[in-house]
Amino acid sequence: MVYVEWLRVRNCLRILAIVFGVLFLGAAITRVAVNAQMDQTQAWVAREIVKPGARVSHERLSDGATRTTVDVPSDGDHIVIVDRGWHGKAITISGPGITNDRNANVQIGSVRVHAVRSTPQGGSIEVETDEAVSARVLLLFSSFVALIVGTFLAGPLAKENGNHLEIAWTKPIGRERLALGLFAVDAVGMLAGMAMTVVFLVISTALFELPRIVVDSQTLAVLALSVFMPFAWYALLTAASA
């Protein structure tokens, strides 16, 4: 009875998948573009280590991580690399050659780069590859996308009433049941849109570094709000178009 609405949902999600596909392609291209830059950083560290006079020390920390400290007296650079295995790396580079004209803190997925404004004595850069990504951020993003999906799907009864009344109202099903069926299908569509958004965000950030998603005490409330908002918007539009 609600086959047409399933098709509408399918078409809407297909468009969403195409948009995400294009964005993912963009992320993949960006990943390839910055790949050389990321390699340069590693190569730079490797070069520092082999510089004449460089002192390298390794230390096993109590949590199992390995801390590598590199001091390069000739340049005055000091590098600390804490390798936590699956839990990523924390790299701190400081020295007179680092000139940051302002403080900066950028996070993309689990990768956070924190640059401290340089003084005449030099500056420092901290790179953390295992920064926590709150599930709340993902949910709010997905809620926004579900809101857009809901906007497209809203008013199924008005769509039927406008041009297809003769088909919709001559089915062997009560009108109330048909209406509820249409709403249920749209609800599934919006939830699917949310799920697609979460998956897209995770795999897109995983292109750069596997994200460490953190669920905290407020996540459940945000989840409820994230679901409620697009549904409320959908209900509002449907009521307005009825």
Place this chain on the structure above:
Amino acid sequence: MNITVSHLSKKYGSLAAVDDLSVEIPAGTIFGLLGPNGAGKTTAFKCMLGLARGSSGGVTFGGKALAPPLFESIAYVPERDVLYDWMRVSELVEMNRRAFARFKADRAFELLATFGIDTRKRARALSKGMKTAVAAAIAFARHADLLVLDEPTSGLDPVNQRHVLNLMVNEAARGATVLFSSHQIGPVERAAERIAVLDRGRLVLEGGIDDLKSGRKIVEAIFPNESYSLDGIAGDPRVGRIDRSGRIVRVMALDAPSEIVQKLEAAGGTGVRIIDLNLEDIFLYAVAPASATADVVEGS
């Protein structure tokens, strides 16, 4: 499935689109609803099927009031294009397969092939006639007990028109009731066993086509010039209608056509002959004078 329409009315303000319509449609018959444009045929169908709320009166199908489960056995083809433009024809078939337990998808595809419809096409890519054909093919594949077809031959080419009419006859032969409307005489005359004529919302004529024709004849005469008088004929109660087109006069005789012949000959008519009535004559008689096509129309 027989249909009983009792005193059905639908009013829009002071305008009565359907005015006190009462008609009994026996099960297994092909019933044609005729009427000029705007006569109220589509509104009557909509009221019958619950798509518009009637102002008064009621309809029963096989003795039962209309309820959602009844639509399992009622197939409706509306006059206007209501197909989902963005759907493929095959998806429209699938939609019906899922909605109606008795729907035969194989039959639908077979009929669509007969109509020459490419089922991979989207509805928006079809012409008006093709859309009508799709709607009709799907309705005929429903295996319904009642088919309500509003202008089912509209926009179709003569071959497909004939095909639809044959399918209607086949459906009736299987026991289904076929109720269809048209403002064209030809399709109704070819397929219908009984007709009703609506004019400005009112039922003006109803009955079996043979019954309506019986006893009535057309008397046709040709006059030598256009200055002739029919004073003695126009007032005759046996005359239903007079159509004058130049020198040609056609008189519908409700009774005693031979006496009308004599009167026309006395008035100067030549080549006077009695011919059988066709449905167009019945229709024009029912809706005269508003829908007449002759130059001059008179009649009771």
